[in-house]
Amino acid sequence: MQKAYKKYFWIFVLPTLIAFTLFFIIPFVLGIGLSFCKFTTVTNAVWVGTDNYVKAFSNADFLNALWFTVKFTVVSVISINVISFIFAYGLTRGIKGTNLFRTTFFMPNLIGGIVLGYIWQLMINGVLAGFGVTITTDAKYGFWGLVILMNWQLIGYMMIIYIAGIQNIPTELAEAAKIDGATKMQALFKVTIPMVMSSITICLFLTLTNSFKLFDQNLALTAGAPSRKTSMLALDIYTTFYNRNGWEGVGQAKAVIFFVIVGILALTQLYLTRNREVEN
């Protein structure tokens, strides 16, 4: 059968592969190359070695964005996963209104980042107006604003994944734990959580990468204000590219660093949590 399929490569794979090569592989390889060049367009690139990387790492805005992104990611990943797991746990107990609650909590996830940013700008500025400040007065308002926004957007999504995980636990396991006299807390930590480890892996992966790569929400909510203090990495890279002449190479170097960090984070997290998954 393999042989018969083999010669159909050009119909089954080639269309996707051409698009993938043109719009992913070529830009990716060019991007790596250009991070070692000074350029304004692809055709006038001049090799400058690691110059761009040195500039990137000594750029205060970049380091600030990196630190801001790390803080934001840690706080968001923890809060989103804890809250969404509690929601999922509560909404798998057969209480009244379960379906309505699930529908409601998931809804914000469908709204795009730009729109979300402006919705929360209105909310947060409305609250802060009582204190005579706005979200761009101090970086801490922008930080917590982004955390709240991210929670609002992703809690429902992660909740749905945790619910699917909890529902996949065989009923006999929970019953056996009960018969053996396990308390609710023991059942939660010794049965439920180990059994949903694969959901935890996925949710950590999704929240980690989504928080680290955040762009649209950041642009709409604060656009980095005040004075770039609330710029996350993705926004800082964008600003370096398009708002600072002659710094395209540095922008590309920052993007490569960004990619390497995201890659290492994602792989490390997958490796660590996959090891704890229960085979079933």
Added chain:
Amino acid sequence: MAGKTEKQEEPQMMEVSKGTGMLMTVVFSVLAVIFIFPIVLVFMNSFKSKLYISDRPFALPDSETFAGLGNYVDGVAKTGLLKAAGYSIFITVFSVALIVLFTAMTAWWLTRVKSRISTILYYIFVFAMIVPFQMVMFTLSKVTDTLNLGNPVGIIFVYIGFGAGLSVFMFAGFVKAIPVSLEEAAMIDGCTPIQTFFRIVLPVLKPTAITVAILNAMWIWNDYLLPLLVLGSDYQTIPIAVQYLRGGYGSVDMGAMMGMLVLAILPIIIFYLGCQKYIIKGVAAGAVKG
């Protein structure tokens, strides 16, 4: 694996007592109201005149602040939102349809034909999933400029290429679970590989196709930076039109902004309430395979 998500409607394993249940319902009701509140707030403010929005967003519109549909008329005129909606619908529908078709074909071939090339290709597709867009944004926009693809038709091919990673990965995970015997029987009956794929494999892949379609639609409909860089300012999609209202130096017409936010959210919510069952199932199924 497909069967697992079907269990959702069954009674739960660990039910709580009636009293606890009531209390939990009350707590979740309060949380649900808090979740909905920001959307209601935008809706309410969209009827207030722009001078009264930033200062007192929590006040209900009254005879002094009520602006009728003025904000909507204003916003639509300023942003060309109707045109933007047209572009958004066109780009999303055709990109999603073609992504589903092409990547299902690719994933099937890569899974069934075991060779060094198919393994390498598969891993390159998987690798593409973790690459952030900023890594390729500049060079990608140069490629599309060179190929003259900066229009609503051209961007569809960009989405196929950039969306291929996740979709191939998800389809491949599912194809592995389909028994080969079905396809062997079809081959013995004289089906060509193309007939086998479209008559036997594709119908079996339908649940995964729905999941892939939903995830891609959510991404493409809301995408901001890629269409901004590829399309330039000639063709604005909805997110670009909304961001356009901000203008230079952070000045925003809050009235028009509220109107546009409502118009941007409303179709999504209606669509969601109409097919929430598929969307929630699709999202859950997508995660199980990840």
